[in-house]
Structure formats: structure tokens, C-alpha cells
Amino acid sequence: MLETNFMGLKLKNPIIISAGPWNGDGKKLRNNLKAGAGAVITETIVSDPFSKISEQVAYNGQGLQNIRYYSRFQLERWQEELKIAKSDGGIVIASISGHSPSEVTYLAKKLEKYGADAIEISLSCPLGEGVEVPCSDRNFVYDIVKDVVGNVKIPVMVKLSQHVNNISEVSKAAKKAGASAISAINTIRCILGVNIEEGVPLLPTYGGYSGVPIRPIALASVASIAQSVHIPICGVGGIENYENVIEYMMLGASTIQIGTALMLNGDSIIGKILNDLEKWFKDKKISSIDEIRGKALEQIKPLDELSLQPMTCKCDDKVCKEGCNLCIEYCLENAIKAINNNIKIDKLKCIGCGLCVHICPVNKLQIYDEN
Ligand SMILES: Cc1cc2nc3c(=O)[nH]c(=O)nc-3n(C[C@H](O)[C@H](O)[C@H](O)COP(=O)(O)O)c2cc1C
Ligand code: SF4
Ligand code: SF4
Numbered sequence: 001m002l003e004t005n006f007m008g009l010k011l012k013n014p015i016i017i018s019a020g021p022w023n024g025d026g027k028k029l030r031n032n033l034k035a036g037a038g039a040v041i042t043e044t045i046v047s048d049p050f051s052k053i054s055e056q057v058a059y060n061g062q063g064l065q066n067i068r069y070y071s072r073f074q075l076e077r078w079q080e081e082l083k084i085a086k087s088d089g090g091i092v093i094a095s096i097s098g099h100s101p102s103e104v105t106y107l108a109k110k111l112e113k114y115g116a117d118a119i120e121i122s123l124s125c126p127l128g129e130g131v132e133v134p135c136s137d138r139n140f141v142y143d144i145v146k147d148v149v150g151n152v153k154i155p156v157m158v159k160l161s162q163h164v165n166n167i168s169e170v171s172k173a174a175k176k177a178g179a180s181a182i183s184a185i186n187t188i189r190c191i192l193g194v195n196i197e198e199g200v201p202l203l204p205t206y207g208g209y210s211g212v213p214i215r216p217i218a219l220a221s222v223a224s225i226a227q228s229v230h231i232p233i234c235g236v237g238g239i240e241n242y243e244n245v246i247e248y249m250m251l252g253a254s255t256i257q258i259g260t261a262l263m264l265n266g267d268s269i270i271g272k273i274l275n276d277l278e279k280w281f282k283d284k285k286i287s288s289i290d291e292i293r294g295k296a297l298e299q300i301k302p303l304d305e306l307s308l309q310p311m312t313c314k315c316d317d318k319v320c321k322e323g324c325n326l327c328i329e330y331c332l333e334n335a336i337k338a339i340n341n342n343i344k345i346d347k348l349k350c351i352g353c354g355l356c357v358h359i360c361p362v363n364k365l366q367i368y369d370e371n
Contacts, residue, residue: 001281002274004038004289006232006255007118007155007180009091011038013274014289015245018236018257019044019095019122019159021056021068026084033090035267036274040085041257043071044095044122045078045111047103057263058192058202063213064260065192067203069127070097075107079114086115093118093157097125097134101147108148108156118154121145124161124186126208133161133186138173145177155180157234160225162188162217168228175231183234183257184221188214211260212238219251223300226252240269242276249289250296310370311352315343320364327356327365 002013016039017023017032024043032040049072056068073081078094085092094116098104108119121144123135135141141158149156158174160167162185171182187208194201218237225233235248236257248256261269286292313335320343327343328336335349336356343364357365 001287002038002278002289004254006039006234007157009039009117009155011091011255013038013277014249014255015270015273015277016041016093016234016255016257017262017270018259019120020259020263022259022262024071025073026081026087029081029085029092030088030090032262032267032270033085033092034088035270037090037270038255039091039093039117041093041095041120042078042081042085042116044097044125045073045075045107046070046097047075047107049074058207059211059264060192060202063190063192063209063211064263065190065203065207065209066187067127067205067207070125075110078111082111082114082116091117093120095120095122095159097122098144099134101144104144105147105151108152112152112154116154118157118180119148119152120157120159120183121148122159122186124159124163126161126163126187126189127206133163135160135170136164138170141170142173142177145174145179149178157181157183159183159186159236160221161186162214162221167221167224171225171229171231175229179231181232181234181254182225182229183236184225185214185218185237188217210237211264212240214238215244219247222248222253223251223297226294226297227300239273240265242273242280245273245277246280246292247296249293251300252294252297254289254293311354311367312347312350312370313345313352313354313356313365313367315345315365318342320362322362322364324361326359326361330355330359 004014017037019041023029029040050069051072057066094111096107124133158179187210190209192202215238222235232254234255235253239258240261333349335346337344354367
């Protein structure tokens with residue numbers, strides 16, 4: 001039911017563990033496969049590992065900032081690590097990055113030789129001073145992907161970022177160059193916060209933001225790619241439960257990746273999401289991912305195609321015993337009053353913004369089309 005063919009690889013399920021320190025060596029990769037993942041992606045392997053930074057993450061209960069800069073291992077060490085990772089079977093994707101086509105292709109060829117089942121080219125790390133990420137330049141993406149694809153036999157996925165002017169155009173360049181899939185998104189450049197007592201930032205440099213708060217941004221990136229390019233998509237960003245997996249699929253993703261949620265909850269989250277996902281599929285009598293992929297996509301239209309409909313708000317049973325008055329306080333149009341617990345909505349004032357509907361803690365209010 002959850003098996004899927006992704007880039008020609010037979011995945012037992014669509015849950016892939018993303019590139020990061022949780023996949024930083026062979027044992028971790030193997031453990032995440034054992035915990036049920038359909039595939040795992042190594043921490044990004046580069047030709048010049050950077051090992052200066054000691055403090056690497058900060059977390060505020062919602063999102064996480066990291067300043068960890070790729071794998072610390074030299075390329076050659078990954079020969080042994082990949083052997084360990086694959087020792088109980090399972091699909092291992094090697095994540096790589098670099099500054100030029102020849103550098104990235106060199107890494108790809110070596111990792112193919114070491115046994116990687118596919119390559120993910122990560123051109124999207126936001127660490128550093130500037131907002132530019134390598135994948136901002138679609139010609140650079142094209143040149144790198146074309147060179148790698150021309151030199152390895154295994155499938156090649158390209159990991160993109162929200163930090164590009166037009167993710168659809170960059171995705172088109174990746175497809176034209178022969179990429180088998182696109183993964184989106186990487187972390188978003190951030191400063192998580194400042195310790196105001198000490199007057200210092202939580203971490204001493206710009207980092208990458210991940211976890212739940214980036215999910216809406218990542219969902220939009222996935223939808224934009226799916227609406228403009230016909231290529232398998234792997235959705236990444238803020239996934240912490242099975243509902244999130246389905247959201248990504250309904251917006252066009254074929255597979256998804258999990259990173260921060262695994263870091264914060266441990267690998268048991270993989271089994272939990274898989275069980276819940278399987279149950280949801282069974283309950284809804286859905287037999288394959290293809291049945292739901294892109295289902296919500298057609299409802300996402302360009303702003304200028306939306307027709308303005310007169311919407312208004314109503315309170316079904318009029319009497320509200322809760323009496324929290326939040327709807328009254330929040331309504332910017334002063335359209336709501338409560339007289340003896342009776343909710344009255346002034347239709348002449350209500351502009352149908354929907355705010356009160358989302359604010360009401362007991363779902364008493366609804367928005368409806370007046371026609
Ligand atoms: C500590 C940490 C290290 C990461 N390292 C890498 C990396 O080496 N290569 C990469 O492409 N992405 C890396 N990422 C990004 C994740 O793979 C993922 O794209 C991002 O965190 C969004 O997904 P999430 O919200 O599920 O974590 C890292 C993220 C974190 C939090
Ligand atoms: S829909 Fe908006 S304008 Fe109308 S009552 Fe609710 S908050 Fe006020
Ligand atoms: S927000 Fe909901 S519960 Fe609170 S007063 Fe308005 S209708 Fe009642």
C-alpha cells in the first residue's frame with residue numbers, strides 16, 4: 001500500500017530520512033533503516049570537510065537553528081560507512097555538495113562506487129553571510145546536474161531551497177539537465193533569537209531554520225514545483241506526523257523527508273508515522289500514494305484567477321455559553337456583538353475575512369458564501 005517507485009528505486013514506503021547528523025555515519029543510517037525508513041540520505045559529503053564549529057543547534061520549542069556545516073568525514077571514510085549502512089539491506093542515498101561540476105561529479109562517481117543507490121545534490125545550504133545559495137543560479141544548477149547525470153548510472157535528485165527567486169525555473173533547469181527528482185526544501189537562513197539579558201545571539205552566526213515553522217513555506221515550494229514541472233518531488237520541512245505527510249502528497253510530493261522531528265523525538269517517530277499513515281490509507285480504502293498525489297493542487301490558483309465572492313460569517317446556534325468574547329475582540333470590523341450570550345453578526349459590517357472562525361475555541365462560527 002505504501003510501497004512506491006521513486007526515481008526507479010523500489011521504496012517500501014515513502015518516508016526518507018533527510019541529510020543531517022542523524023544520518024552522520026554508517027550505524028546511524030543503518031539504525032534509521034531498521035526503524036522502518038523507506039530510504040536514508042547521508043549527511044552531506046564534501047571534498048573539504050569543515051570542522052571548526054562546536055555549538056551547533058539552538059531550539060526554542062518551535063523551530064530549530066543549526067550551524068552544522070556538512071559531514072566531518074573525508075570522502076574516503078564514507079566507503080566504510082556506506083558498507084555499514086547497507087549491511088542489513090535498504091536504500092542509501094548519498095548527499096553531496098561542491099563548488100563546481102567537476103568537484104561534485106568526482107564525489108558522485110566515488111560514492112556510486114562505494115555503493116550509494118542514488119545521489120542527492122544539495123545546492124541549498126543557507127549557512128554563511130549572504131542570502132545567496134548555490135541553487136539561486138539556475139545555470140549553475142543545470143551545469144552541475146548535467147555533469148553528474150552524465151557520469152553516474154544511479155539516479156540523481158537535486159535538493160533546492162526556498163531562497164531562490166523562482167523555484168519553478170530552477171526546477172525546470174534541473175529537469176532539463178536530467179535530474180530524476182527534486183527535493184525541497186533545505187533549511188531557511190535565520191537567527192533564532194537573542195538572549196536579551198546578555199545581549200548576545202543564541203548562536204554566533206547565521207544558521208538554517210528547520211522544524212514545524214518552516215512547513216508552510218516548504219509546502220508552498222513543493223506546490224509551486226508540482227504546478228510547473230513534471231518531475232517526482234520529495235517534500236521536506238517540518239514533518240512531524242502522518243497528516244503532514246499526506247499534506248505534502250496532496251500538494252504533489254511522491255515521497256517525503258524527515259529531519260528535525262527525528263532529532264527531537266528519536267527514531268521511534270518513523271514507526272509511529274508509518275503506522276498512522278497505513279491506518280489512514282486503510283480506513284479511507286486508498287490503495288496507493290498515486291490516488292492522493294496532487295489532489296489539493298488543482299485547488300491552488302493564481303491570485304488573479306480568484307473571483308471575489310461575497311462571504312459572510314454566521315453563528316449556528318446563536319447562543320454562546322462559552323462567552324470568551326474572543327470573536328468580538330478580534331473582529332477588525334466590529335461586526336460581532338453578544339447580547340445576553342446571543343452572538344449577533346452585523347452582515348453589513350462583516351467582510352467575511354474568516355478571522356473569528358479560526359479564533360473561536362469551540363468552532364461555533366462558520367464562513368459561508370452568500371450566494
Ligand atoms: C542539524 C541539521 C543538519 C543538517 N544537515 C544537512 C546536510 O548535511 N545536508 C542537507 O542537505 N541538509 C541538511 N539539513 C537540512 C535537512 O535535511 C532538512 O532539509 C531541513 O532540516 C528541513 O526538514 P526538517 O524540518 O524535517 O528538519 C540539516 C538540518 C539540520 C537541522
Ligand atoms: S468574518 Fe471577519 S469581519 Fe466577519 S465577523 Fe468574523 S472577524 Fe468580523
Ligand atoms: S469566540 Fe466562539 S466561544 Fe468565544 S464568544 Fe465567540 S462564538 Fe463564543
